[in-house]
Amino acid sequence: MAEITVPMTVRDLTREDLPSCDWSGSAAHLESMARALDRVGLGEVDYLALCPPSGLPVGVGGVDYAKVPGAGTLWQLAVHPALQSCGIGTVLIQAAEQRIQARGLDRAELGVEDDNPRARALYERLGYTAYDSAPESWEAEAPDGTITLHETMCTLMHKQLP
Ligand SMILES: CC(C)(COP(=O)(O)OP(=O)(O)OC[C@H]1O[C@@H](n2cnc3c(N)ncnc32)[C@H](O)[C@@H]1OP(=O)(O)O)[C@@H](O)C(=O)NCCC(=O)NCCS
Structure with a gap:
C-alpha cells in the first residue's frame, strides 16, 4: 500500500466552486448551496471548503448563525x-467550530438523520451530545430529475465550545 500526505487548505466556498462540487449532491442540492452562499454576504452563514493543492x-x-x-x-x-474516512470531515468540523468561536459564540449545533449512524458516531467522537x-x-432530486420533498427525523446534537 502506498501512503501520501496531502496538505489541505480551509477557505471560504465561492459560487465559482459550485461546478466542482457536483460530487456532493444533485442539481437541487447545488442550488441550495448557492442559496446558502447568498446568505454569506448577509453575515448569516459561513460556508467552508477544504482543498488539496489543486x-x-x-x-x-x-x-x-x-x-x-x-x-x-x-x-x-x-x-x-x-x-x-481519511480525517477530512474531522478537520472540516474543527474549522467550522473555530469560525463559531471567532464570532464570540460558544455553542455548535447540528442535526443528523436517524439513518446515518456513521456520521452520528463521528460527531459523538468529536464531543457532540x-x-x-x-x-x-x-428538496431531493430523483435520478429522473423529479423533485420530491424528503421528510426525515433528525437527532439534534450540540457541543459546548471552549
Ligand atoms: C459524514 C462525513 C462528512 C464525514 O467525513 P469523513 O471525512 O468521512 O470523516 P472522518 O474521516 O474525519 O471521520 C470518519 C471516519 O474516518 C476515521 N478517521 C478519521 N481520521 C482518520 C485518519 N487519519 N485515517 C483513517 N481514518 C480516519 C474515523 O475513525 C471515522 O471512522 P468511520 O469510517 O468508521 O466512520 C462524510 O462521511 C460524508 O460526506 N458522508 C456523506 C454525507 C453525510 O452523511 N453528511 C453528514 C450529514 S449530517
Whole structure:
C-alpha cells in the first residue's frame, strides 16, 4: 500500500466552486448551496471548503448563525466519497467550530438523520451530545430529475465550545 500526505487548505466556498462540487449532491442540492452562499454576504452563514493543492473542494460544509440564536449550526457537511474516512470531515468540523468561536459564540449545533449512524458516531467522537429529535425536510432530486420533498427525523446534537 502506498501512503501520501496531502496538505489541505480551509477557505471560504465561492459560487465559482459550485461546478466542482457536483460530487456532493444533485442539481437541487447545488442550488441550495448557492442559496446558502447568498446568505454569506448577509453575515448569516459561513460556508467552508477544504482543498488539496489543486484548489478544488474535497470537503464542504456550512455554519448557519440564524437557525439557533447564540449558536452556529453545522449543516450540509459533505466529503468527496473517494476521500471519506481519511480525517477530512474531522478537520472540516474543527474549522467550522473555530469560525463559531471567532464570532464570540460558544455553542455548535447540528442535526443528523436517524439513518446515518456513521456520521452520528463521528460527531459523538468529536464531543457532540444528543439532546432532542425533530422532523426535517428538504428538496431531493430523483435520478429522473423529479423533485420530491424528503421528510426525515433528525437527532439534534450540540457541543459546548471552549
Ligand atoms: C459524514 C462525513 C462528512 C464525514 O467525513 P469523513 O471525512 O468521512 O470523516 P472522518 O474521516 O474525519 O471521520 C470518519 C471516519 O474516518 C476515521 N478517521 C478519521 N481520521 C482518520 C485518519 N487519519 N485515517 C483513517 N481514518 C480516519 C474515523 O475513525 C471515522 O471512522 P468511520 O469510517 O468508521 O466512520 C462524510 O462521511 C460524508 O460526506 N458522508 C456523506 C454525507 C453525510 O452523511 N453528511 C453528514 C450529514 S449530517
